Amino acid sequence: MFDQDDYLRSRLQEYIWDKSTDSGLSRKRFLQILATVFGGTALGSLAPVRGEVKADTIKIKPTKIIKPVPPGYISHSQGTLEMNWSAMYKKGYLVPNDWFYVHNRSKPPTFDPSAWRLQIEGNGVSQPKQFTYDEIIGMPSVSVTSAIECAANGRIFFEEAYNKPFSGARWRLGAIGVAEWTGVPISLLLERAGLKSTARDVLIEGADLDSLDAKQFKYSYVVPIAKALLDNSILVYAMNGEALPLDHGSPCRVIFPGWAGNANVKWVERIEVSTMPIYTEWIKKQAVLIGSNYPSEPSLEGKLITYQNVKSAFELEWPAVLRTGAYLLRGRSWSGKGKIARVEVSLDGGRTWQLARLREPNLPFAWTRWDVDWDAMPGEYLLQARATDNLGNTQPDSVPWNNMGLLYGGVVSHPVRVQGEG
Ligand SMILES: Nc1nc2c(c(=O)[nH]1)N[C@H]1C(S)=C(S)[C@@H](COP(=O)(O)O)O[C@H]1N2
């Protein structure tokens, strides 16, 4: 009845997006976007800015987050902290731990490393096993440089395109970060628990509570065994060379490079390996795209989300206000399925495009930094970037709606005002 290959094939299937066009934004849409952020100043008007154009900033106190909030960050709810892209201009390839975005359902549970245990169990292993923290850090380790990105990153662009609000966090493009993660391959842990060849699904459970339909349960995610056994699927205890911070899952979290942020379970305490597919209520309802363009898959309420898509962001304030002059415009692009092959940038709302220079490193499942020169003259602009990965996945101009606003991968228009001198 259930075939592992079909299961994987359907999970790994590519998303079919609308074919992108090179036509650029309509003039109406161009003016609309500028009017929203700059308060209706006519295009080309060189009048001085009336009042301060303020960047997005903290709106709600992030009481479910422990680390101090870096300057200029955006908080959409008690458990969200969105990375400030303009701050990345002066950062290197990795996002420092203090600056990494956070998505917490509850305040991080406190952990006593001497009392903590990782339980590995289920009918997919022959010797259920408990590991202590010391045992984990004593095992052979690997380090993987990878992004983690919330599946809802870019949600606000669905809102803007379809003019419909969502209940979840209104992330712009800062629900992503790249770090070097160190830990133990999950395959090694499962082998030590006597992994059976008939194992199919792996459920990773955290210590924190989540809720759905008025029911409470521990936060968890399910991945197919084939994903769990990859070399870069690891149980992480260090982030950028430091002990994993509490907000990011201390003492241990998992990373599944390329997959939606939700899969990267934090505060892990239990791994269940099953010879049968595991469908939790959460997976059925929340790990899916629901909408008329996304036929639902067997046992699910929509189309299962696996990989993140291709996106790009400028390292600028939103909106940005610049002085006339020569700029090195910088940004980053990424893909959950591979590495970035090409980035095109438009300085005129999509009418003309130029290739950006890609900078090393350019790692798969992480991101690529890029830049273009810009001799900025006074006026109002919509800057766009469109990346293509090594498998040919690219960023369309529009993305069909889904009802939780997940996986927005369209080209984004970044509003910029350039002011004259004095
Ligand atoms: N236990 C647990 N794991 C979790 C979450 C959570 O709330 N609880 N949030 C998930 C979501 S939605 C995202 S986007 C990432 C965020 O990881 P970060 O906060 O380290 O950036 O963690 C995932 N893992």
Ligand SMILES: [Mo]
């Ligand atoms: Mo998330």
